[in-house]
Amino acid sequence: MSEKRIDMLKNQRVLVTGATGQVARPIAEQLDKSNEVWAAARFSDPKAREEIEAQGIKTVNFTMGEEDLSHMPDVDYVIHCAVNVSPETTEQALTDNAEGTGFLMKRYRDARAFFHMSSDSVYRDNPDPQAVIDESATLGGYSTYSPHYAMSKLASEGVARYQARELQLPTVIARLDVAYGLCGHGGVPTALYQMMRGGIPYTRKSNGESFCCPIYETDIVEQVQGLLQHAAVPALTVNLGGDEAVSVEEMIRYIESLTGMSMKIEEAALATWQMKIVDATLRKKLAGPCKTRWQDGIRTILEQRFPGSVTA
Numbered sequence: 001m002s003e004k005r006i007d008m009l010k011n012q013r014v015l016v017t018g019a020t021g022q023v024a025r026p027i028a029e030q031l032d033k034s035n036e037v038w039a040a041a042r043f044s045d046p047k048a049r050e051e052i053e054a055q056g057i058k059t060v061n062f063t064m065g066e067e068d069l070s071h072m073p074d075v076d077y078v079i080h081c082a083v084n085v086s087p088e089t090t091e092q093a094l095t096d097n098a099e100g101t102g103f104l105m106k107r108y109r110d111a112r113a114f115f116h117m118s119s120d121s122v123y124r125d126n127p128d129p130q131a132v133i134d135e136s137a138t139l140g141g142y143s144t145y146s147p148h149y150a151m152s153k154l155a156s157e158g159v160a161r162y163q164a165r166e167l168q169l170p171t172v173i174a175r176l177d178v179a180y181g182l183c184g185h186g187g188v189p190t191a192l193y194q195m196m197r198g199g200i201p202y203t204r205k206s207n208g209e210s211f212c213c214p215i216y217e218t219d220i221v222e223q224v225q226g227l228l229q230h231a232a233v234p235a236l237t238v239n240l241g242g243d244e245a246v247s248v249e250e251m252i253r254y255i256e257s258l259t260g261m262s263m264k265i266e267e268a269a270l271a272t273w274q275m276k277i278v279d280a281t282l283r284k285k286l287a288g289p290c291k292t293r294w295q296d297g298i299r300t301i302l303e304q305r306f307p308g309s310v311t312a
Helices: 024-031 046-054 090-107 149-167 188-198 217-228 248-259 281-287 294-305
Strands: 013-017 036-041 058-061 077-080 113-119 171-176 202-205 236-240 265-268
Touching: 013 024, 024 036, 024 046, 024 217, 036 046, 046 058, 077 090, 077 217, 090 149, 113 149, 113 217, 149 171, 171 217, 188 248, 188 294, 202 248, 217 236, 217 281, 236 281, 248 294
Parallel strands: 013 036, 013 077, 036 058, 077 113, 113 171, 171 236, 202 265
Antiparallel strands: none
16 A cells, blocks of 8 residues: 655644643654744743754743633644643643643634644553554543543543534544653653663553554654644544554563663553553554654664663
């Protein structure tokens, strides 16, 4: 099957929220090469703002849940990645993630398209660790590491769906799987390497390995642009994971083979991370395949983030 061409954004005004984060920062940095990009974030770390502005990217202060967004710049496209991953209460989760999305869409009701980065945590866990989860699967997920997160992402989707119709704002809702790369904390592969180095064990489920579809940061940048071409009213909802399903345990074995280190694996009812295999059929139909094999992505991360770590 021939690869679908992804139409890249060019000469557009683009707002990227959460722009200091692992997922959004590569998007802002790459799009700025051919567009006027505004990076929106709280910028609690002044150094992050300085680094972004040094690349010629414009910055604007943005706080999730903020109602008055009149200070925000006019743009053509909005890529909304900002999120409170660890809200302390249900109230905070809904205010920041759900209501915050609604206020942002209201501010940008005249944009050409709105991209809302959701999460596959909205799906209810399937007892089969190798079940392939498509966009019609049962919702109602729960994240043990952040009890109020998954429900707020699902609520955010409801707000985004409503605002897309109410404002007639073409919208894409993308349910992100395991993102990884060189920016931010690096994702699961970086965490696994650091756990190995620190002697911290990984806990696997008693009923089998934990599978996911990791997607590398450069693929995320391309896929976001490709999916934006299909923003619609009513909103389009699509999974956003890589093309390959791989277990965390297989990642561990691969990192061990590259570094010569080893990781102790314990067993319990719940794994260290809750994982899912998300169906990529719709995403590939709309925006084409990913380009980075998970092995190549992990090797790149180790070589660049931890020089000297790869010995094989």
